[in-house]
Amino acid sequence: MDTADELRIDAPHRELLDQILDKWSLSVLNELCERPCRFNELRRAIPQVTQKSLTATLRRLERNGVVEREIVSTRPVAVRYRITPLGKTLRHPIDVLLEWASQNMPAVERAREEFETREEEEAGF
Secondary structure (H helix, E strand, O other), rough: OOOOOOOOOOHHHHHHHHHHOOOHHHHHHHHHHHHHHHHHHHHOOOOOOOOOHHHHHHHHHHOOEEEEEEOOOOOOOOOEEOHHHHHHHHHHHHHHHHHHHHHHHHHHHHHHHEEEEHHHHHHHH
């Protein structure tokens, strides 16, 4: 992906980052870092997510080797999701990004306000 002189984000990297950092993946990963969960436990823990979006998110995370499905032989048969060792390696970089966001949110908010003000001035409001 990168050398000492250059940081490049190629298509495969972009696709992976888009899938791991998308709207619901971070919430799912946060829950699964705490404990394995069944589908409905995840739905209750993340009430805003639809069943369709949660299913798609879990499938993407599983495809990327970050989450694994385990069939639980109960009646009825259940599926439990757990984070993989590869998925656990995401915790630190995500924590670093979240810390950056927390530390820099005031500056980001100021920049947004300044941008909006310039936009309004240029539009003649």
